[in-house]
Amino acid sequence: MSRPTSQHHFLQSALTESVEHNRALPAEFYTSEALHQLELTKFFGVGWVCLGRTDEVQSVGDYFTASLLGEPVIVVRSGADQIEVLANVCRHRGMPVAEGRGNTKKFRCSYHAWTYDLDGRLRNAPMMNKPVPAVISADNAVAARALSDCRLPSIRSYCWGGFIFASLSAAETVANPETAKENCEGKQHVLADAAVDLKALQRDVGAYHMEEMALIGCFEETWDCNWKSLVENFMDAYHLSVVHPKTLRPLTPTNLCQKLSSGKHHTSYIANYTEAAPARDNHHPELTAEQCRQSRLFCIYPSLVASVSADTLAFFMLQPNGLDKVSVKWGLASFEQHLTEDQKQARIDKWRAINEEDHAILQRLQTGLRSSYYQGGVMAPEQFEGCVGDFHRALVTALLQ
Numbered sequence: 001m002s003r004p005t006s007q008h009h010f011l012q013s014a015l016t017e018s019v020e021h022n023r024a025l026p027a028e029f030y031t032s033e034a035l036h037q038l039e040l041t042k043f044f045g046v047g048w049v050c051l052g053r054t055d056e057v058q059s060v061g062d063y064f065t066a067s068l069l070g071e072p073v074i075v076v077r078s079g080a081d082q083i084e085v086l087a088n089v090c091r092h093r094g095m096p097v098a099e100g101r102g103n104t105k106k107f108r109c110s111y112h113a114w115t116y117d118l119d120g121r122l123r124n125a126p127m128m129n130k131p132v133p134a135v136i137s138a139d140n141a142v143a144a145r146a147l148s149d150c151r152l153p154s155i156r157s158y159c160w161g162g163f164i165f166a167s168l169s170a171a172e173t174v175a176n177p178e179t180a181k182e183n184c185e186g187k188q189h190v191l192a193d194a195a196v197d198l199k200a201l202q203r204d205v206g207a208y209h210m211e212e213m214a215l216i217g218c219f220e221e222t223w224d225c226n227w228k229s230l231v232e233n234f235m236d237a238y239h240l241s242v243v244h245p246k247t248l249r250p251l252t253p254t255n256l257c258q259k260l261s262s263g264k265h266h267t268s269y270i271a272n273y274t275e276a277a278p279a280r281d282n283h284h285p286e287l288t289a290e291q292c293r294q295s296r297l298f299c300i301y302p303s304l305v306a307s308v309s310a311d312t313l314a315f316f317m318l319q320p321n322g323l324d325k326v327s328v329k330w331g332l333a334s335f336e337q338h339l340t341e342d343q344k345q346a347r348i349d350k351w352r353a354i355n356e357e358d359h360a361i362l363q364r365l366q367t368g369l370r371s372s373y374y375q376g377g378v379m380a381p382e383q384f385e386g387c388v389g390d391f392h393r394a395l396v397t398a399l400l401q
């Protein structure tokens with residue numbers, strides 16, 4: 001795609017400001033439709049977008065439907081060790097073949113009853129395999145051939161830490177991220193690089209064993225802010241004590257935060273607990289005593305932010321919904337497998353309160369970001385806003401590709 005030189009210059013200068021002067025992004029990132037479209041193409045369109053947790057589809061046949069950057073998709077467990085992401089578009093005349101979530105043995109289109117196996121293969125197309133008059137037998141042979149290898153398009157997907165990621169990047173599935181790098185070209189590099197980058201994050205959060213944490217609640221919402229504001233806010237230790245004086249400051253005040261690893265596709269920080277904070281008893285045995293007194297917050301670009309502690313994982317999967325709105329699927333998982341309903345509700349209520357504080361701030365922030373007086377200011381030292389700077393640099397670098 002050819003790009004106006006002025007936009008290229010603008011992005012280069014935004015990158016320079018971010019790298020050399022540690023400044024927040026210019027207003028255009030929050031107001032320009034052209035930049036927003038570029039983000040969708042260059043950051044979301046080629047990256048791994050997080051759609052859900054693996055235990056949302058725990059048993060064979062469990063599925064849920066979702067939107068992947070506007071594309072209707074089905075996430076389904078097609079085998080004990082296999083999760084598929086399929087286009088939710090009937091190969092006959094385009095009807096979505098599944099709705100909501102549930103468990104099924106097959107997907108049956110509600111329009112003309114074509115049915116598909118859990119891996120997307122067409123199982124039956126009523127009345128289309130019957131003998132037909134000789135006069136149209138040639139057409140019928142063509143149709144039979146077309147149907148024999150007909151299937152719902154499979155979208156490349158990848159699981160890590162109990163999260164399910166998918167990418168619209170138009171290439172074959174990366175079956176093995178360990179070896180994907182050598183096999184990939186062009187856009188696929190982004191996906192392979194991301195898988196490799198996750199190894200660094202794995203070293204920092206692997207001991208928490210998120211993949212063993214059980215889902216205790218999951219909610220879909222629309223937040224009234226630019227998608228970047230949500231990422232920035234989640235990865236910003238600087239606001240913790242100010243915006244969350246009752247919910248988070250007693251546990252993880254800003255002054256105890258530390259920067260953690262970052263790479264082309266992720267950034268992370270540690271929120272250490274105060275001495276008064278209660279110990280967390282239920283945790284994976286690999287965790288050190290120090291790790292039990294920390295929450296580790298990370299972002300896997302472009303769409304996942306999460307906070308993991310010894311006993312709880314809180315996650316936000318996000319997709320832009322225009323310049324001023326972001327679709328959010330947030331939820332909690334717990335290392336304790338047998339929480340009572342009251343205990344689950346208490347954790348959900350706690351996080352809902354934190355989210356309400358953040359959402360209120362981000363709604364108001366939009367007004368300032370749209371003002372002609374807004375300028376990206378100097379950001380706080382690395383342990384407080386370093387992750388925000390990491391995110392900005394990764395984003396602008398991707399837009400310049």
Ligand code: FES
Binds near residue numbers: 093111
């Ligand atoms: S559109 Fe699905 S069977 Fe016709």
Ligand SMILES: [Fe+2]
Binds near residue numbers: 239240244
């Ligand atoms: Fe917050």
